[in-house]
Amino acid sequence: MENLEKIIKGCLAGKRISQEALYKEFSSKMYAVCLRYSGSEDEAADNLHDGFIKIFQNIKQYKFKGSFEGWIRRVMVNVCLEKFRKPENKFTVSSSEWTETDAVFNNVADFVSANELMEMIQKLPPRYKLVFNLYAIEGYTHQEIAVQLDITEGTSKSNLSRARTILQEKLNEIYFSDKEGHLPVWKKKKSI
Amino acid sequence: MEKEKKHIDNLFSEQLSNYEAAPPSGSWSRIENTLWEHRYHAFRRKVMRIAAVAILFVGLAGGYLYYTISQNVTDISPAIAEQTNEVSTSAELKSTNLTNTLSSGKNSSKEPVSYPIEEKTKITETTASTADNNAITFPPDNADVETGFSINTSSTAQEGGNEVLTFESMESIAAVPVSPTENTNSKTVPKAIHSLFVAKKLNEKDNLNQFANDFAPLAKDKSISQEQEAEWMIGGQIAPLYSYRNISREGAVPANTAWYNEIETPLYTYAGGVNVNYSSGNRFRIRTGIYYLKLGQGIDDVRAYTAMGADVYGDYKNSYTEIAVSNSVGKITSKSSGISELSNLETTPGSTLRVTNEVSSSLATAGDISNLKIEQTYEYLEVPLLVEYKIIDKTIDMLFITGISANFLVGNQVSAVDGAERFDIGTTENLNTINYSGTLGVGFAYNIAQQVSLSLEPNFRYYFNPINATGIFDHHPYAFGFSTGVNYTF
Numbered sequence: 001m002e003n004l005e006k007i008i009k010g011c012l013a014g015k016r017i018s019q020e021a022l023y024k025e026f027s028s029k030m031y032a033v034c035l036r037y038s039g040s041e042d043e044a045a046d047n048l049h050d051g052f053i054k055i056f057q058n059i060k061q062y063k064f065k066g067s068f069e070g071w072i073r074r075v076m077v078n079v080c081l082e083k084f085r086k087p088e089n090k091f092t093v094s095s096s097e098w099t100e101t102d103a104v105f106n107n108v109a110d111f112v113s114a115n116e117l118m119e120m121i122q123k124l125p126p127r128y129k130l131v132f133n134l135y136a137i138e139g140y141t142h143q144e145i146a147v148q149l150d151i152t153e154g155t156s157k158s159n160l161s162r163a164r165t166i167l168q169e170k171l172n173e174i175y176f177s178d179k180e181g182h183l184p185v186w187k188k189k190k191s192i
Numbered sequence: 193m194e195k196e197k198k199h200i201d202n203l204f205s206e207q208l209s210n211y212e213a214a215p216p217s218g219s220w221s222r223i224e225n226t227l228w229e230h231r232y233h234a235f236r237r238k239v240m241r242i243a244a245v246a247i248l249f250v251g252l253a254g255g256y257l258y259y260t261i262s263q264n265v266t267d268i269s270p271a272i273a274e275q276t277n278e279v280s281t282s283a284e285l286k287s288t289n290l291t292n293t294l295s296s297g298k299n300s301s302k303e304p305v306s307y308p309i310e311e312k313t314k315i316t317e318t319t320a321s322t323a324d325n326n327a328i329t330f331p332p333d334n335a336d337v338e339t340g341f342s343i344n345t346s347s348t349a350q351e352g353g354n355e356v357l358t359f360e361s362m363e364s365i366a367a368v369p370v371s372p373t374e375n376t377n378s379k380t381v382p383k384a385i386h387s388l389f390v391a392k393k394l395n396e397k398d399n400l401n402q403f404a405n406d407f408a409p410l411a412k413d414k415s416i417s418q419e420q421e422a423e424w425m426i427g428g429q430i431a432p433l434y435s436y437r438n439i440s441r442e443g444a445v446p447a448n449t450a451w452y453n454e455i456e457t458p459l460y461t462y463a464g465g466v467n468v469n470y471s472s473g474n475r476f477r478i479r480t481g482i483y484y485l486k487l488g489q490g491i492d493d494v495r496a497y498t499a500m501g502a503d504v505y506g507d508y509k510n511s512y513t514e515i516a517v518s519n520s521v522g523k524i525t526s527k528s529s530g531i532s533e534l535s536n537l538e539t540t541p542g543s544t545l546r547v548t549n550e551v552s553s554s555l556a557t558a559g560d561i562s563n564l565k566i567e568q569t570y571e572y573l574e575v576p577l578l579v580e581y582k583i584i585d586k587t588i589d590m591l592f593i594t595g596i597s598a599n600f601l602v603g604n605q606v607s608a609v610d611g612a613e614r615f616d617i618g619t620t621e622n623l624n625t626i627n628y629s630g631t632l633g634v635g636f637a638y639n640i641a642q643q644v645s646l647s648l649e650p651n652f653r654y655y656f657n658p659i660n661a662t663g664i665f666d667h668h669p670y671a672f673g674f675s676t677g678v679n680y681t682f
Contacts, residue, residue, distance in 0.1 A: 016454045017493050019227065023220050028212035035213055045216050052223050114207045136201035137209055164200055
């Protein structure tokens with residue numbers, strides 16, 4: 001912790017060696033964050049690059065209060081969201097696609113790796129992916145998501161629900177294909 | 193239902209919230225390059241701002257000088273008109289009075305002589321004046337006083353080759369138009385001199401010798417005198433210095449230059465010495481002397497480790513007793529005082545660091561940063577040859593100073609600084625023993641006594657030739673100084 005503080009102070013002074021140390025400390029975690037919000041590794045690498053540049057340029061805004069990792073994670077997420085906010089990346093998702101699922105989920109977690117989960121998220125449609133990440137992993141509320149993505153709360157809820165459905169269906173596919181004989185209770189309404 | 197849905201959220205949250213994935217190789221290099229670009233643009237903006245301020249300053253200074261000169265011309269214009277009228281009247285009156293007064297003199301019957309007035313001829317004491325009742329005699333201590341103008345009298349007023357200011361000449365001066373500036377020519381006289389003649393309102397009761405006594409000190413006055421005597425000046429100066437360097441070499445990798453610009457920092461040092469100045473009597477002055485000055489740089493990127501081959505770095509004195517440092521000047525040779533090994537780093541930005549010395553090498557990854565700082569200093573005896581030009585000659589003189597200096601290396605030290613502690617750890621190899629530098633500055637001088645003045649000189653030194661004979665860059669130190677000193681004129 002003391003070392004991290006020294007690195008942060010070095011970054012505040014603009015020292016390149018400290019910036020490199022900070023990058024090495026957090027790049028893996030932040031790249032994972034970028035992967036969750038991106039559709040490809042290239043896009044994730046771009047977001048990682050832009051995120052760290054933003055961190056180094058704005059590190060003075062960190063006041064040594066609260067988790068530093070939480071702070072840089074928020075910066076990274078915002079960078080990913082900024083990309084989404086660009087007009088060319090506005091994806092229209094009709095609310096009519098939303099269907100309230102009654103899927104039942106069981107102990108699939110024991111049989112699915114983090115890499116597989118990451119891959120599933122990456123394959124989600126862009127806005128479903130954003131809403132699911134923000135709600136399920138980052139802990140944002142629908143109200144906050146609506147503000148961040150410039151959508152209504154209802155749209156946020158419907159996107160989340162749709163994302164869950166898709167993910168559950170994907171999980172179901174994996175489970176049935178890999179774990180035959182350990183049939184979970186799935187009530188699949190429709191497939192993607 | 194909600195519980196089941198929450199469960200899928202939790203599944204992803206638990207599995208992915210702390211998920212890590214190695215970023216693509218070259219990711220840091222890409223970030224680093226962007227940072228360098230940003231830094232370069234920021235530096236360029238900074239330079240542009242400084243240049244803008246400098247141009248503004250020069251413009252304002254030029255404007256002020258122009259205004260000052262213009263104001264002087266404006267100030268004396270009404271006086272010229274007024275005094276011209278007065279001269280006409282006074283000259284007519286005096287003409288009559290003087291004729292009567294001087295009727296018994298040898299030259300009293302002579303017609304007024306035309307007195308061409310020439311620049312830069314001296315009025316000297318005359319030995320012939322005792323034989324001429326109409327001549328003004330100057331006290332002996334006024335010999336060789338320059339007045340900025342002269343009067344070539346007729347042969348009747350000249351004796352033994354010495355020039356004599358006659359009463360007629362005084363009258364003539366009063367009738368000559370006043371110069372709008374202090375520069376005289378053959379048709380005008382300086383304002384102050386002219387005013388003196390007019391103000392005296394010479395008549396038959398005036399005592400010419402008394403007038404001469406009045407005139408003499410005035411002639412010494414700087415405002416009248418265009419030329420001053422040749423003079424010598426000795427003094428001493430001390431100055432705090434802001435010392436840094438410029439590194440360059442044809443074909444150098446920009447990233448390497450940027451790397452050393454990043455890890456090497458300016459150093460605050462000092463300079464001091466004695467100077468001798470000579471002025472031949474005009475606004476120019478030549479200065480030489482001998483100064484001691486210390487230049488150098490700091491190095492922030494210092495690694496401390498336990499032993500050669502170690503791949504863990506830490507803070508110095510916390511069992512990490514060996515240090516490694518890289519610099520742009522040249523190899524640092526350790527003389528070991530509590531530090532068992534000192535090595536140079538061979539480094540490429542974005543890559544691992546290779547610690548090397550003569551006997552072994554190891555590959556180490558960047559780790560903790562030592563709390564040490566290295567200071568690399570070079571001490572010189574500087575022998576300058578500077579030219580000063582007095583831009584403003586007022587209560588506080590303003591000088592422009594420029595010239596070149598020879599610098600002789602007399603010291604070379606590398607120190608490790610750990611907070612308040614300092615260790616002498618070695619020297620830098622292959623430094624040139626003689627270097628040449630240029631100086632540019634502005635000086636301000638204020639006379640606190642007749643022969644004693646205080647000086648204040650912001651100045652800039654730049655070393656023309658690289659101070660290092662080897663190394664990966666040509667290393668040109670420079671320094672901003674703020675000299676203060678005392679001078680004695682004789």
